[in-house]
Amino acid sequence: MSESKYREWILDTIDSLRSRKARPDLERICRMVRRRHGSEPDRTCAELEKLIQEQTVLKVNYKGSISYRNAAKVQRRSRKKDDVTLTTAARRSAVEEASHSDLSNGDSAFGPVDQDEEDLEADTSLAMDTDSNADEEGADESRDGQERPSPGRTYKDASMHCASVRAVSAPCSPSGTRPGPGPASGLDCASFQKAGERPSSLPPSSPRALTHNDWAYHSAVCPAERQHPGMQRDKAAMKPAILSATTSPGALKINVKKEDEGKAVDSGLSSDQLVPNYAAGLDETRNVSDGRPQALSLPSDNCMLKNKIDIPSITAAEDCLLNGGKGDEVFVKKETMSQNLMQWTVADVASYFSAAGFPDQAVAFRTQEIDGKSLLLMQRSDVLTGLSIRLGPALKIYERHVKVLQRTHFLEYEDL
DNA sequence: ACGTGCGCACGAG
């Protein structure tokens, strides 16, 4: 309901601001939404946070300030010319409908995720921390000041609510890892990394490697509504990322291999970096010091953040099966997940797919109100044609996730 | 006061 409405409004606003060549920052977004639809800035802010958590909207630190991107339009930096053309055309809202055609893939690439191509690993990760680098510089202020660049008044409040969180984030770097001076101007933070690089390669010291990634966020911040778990993914890991579902229905986390734990991140994404919004709170939670694998918190409980790394090892074996040998990196922990699959809510399902690297398609699941039970009932044709999503991602989603989840669930069921 | 359009410089590939 309103959620989708907001999603549309916000994405539309972001697109609109971009086409006007104005920075899509919180203040402008809130203002435009209020102007066009009469929505309160607070509400807009809360909805925006949710979209960020589901990766429909990406929060990035660009040129020292916070900016928001329509995830469906973000392209991976790799642009090849062919696509380019499309790019322009493509787009549209990622939102529900969007998923289907528009983007043809070509450009569809979402930044973070692009499954189109190879995809693979779907894991992309999300956010990182704010500008970490920036932090040093402007960030300071911004943090507390929040991001709003200009003194916005009204919005300020709004922003504060939500913003506060992020603001904090900056400092966040948990592990202290952050090198600090990321000179790079900002980019570094890197946000998502696709997987390309292996963590190991990046020394901690390297700028990118930083920890910025943590994107942790915590939902607490915007208590507004539910926070979802987000989906965060981690970046660093290349393929090895592991996705495990934790007990909670929603919870999934993705981890990187252990090695990486923390470090590396790089940016895959675009130059911009994603900012973690929520970071702040979480940091604490997560303790941080260690690493960063992140876990995603899920809906109800975030408690588990701590598990992070440990889990993977265990699961790995099993998981392999699931993956089909692909070796890819996504492993699902079946046990837990299956138990709860029946209890997954629509949001949990959407979060799961976002975390798995299909944020765009996750929207389609949400739109179609697919919860855990519905997911168990989905057939191949439903996924390929019933969601209006592109065939490529649909095939991957079905083969690597839906089928795996269903199989796992039923197998366990039998056992029991 | 606002919203809008866009030239231009910047930085990344």
Added chain:
DNA sequence: CTCGTGCGCACGT
């Protein structure tokens, strides 16, 4: 070089 971004300005309301 191309392309995405967004500042800063001019202009419309």
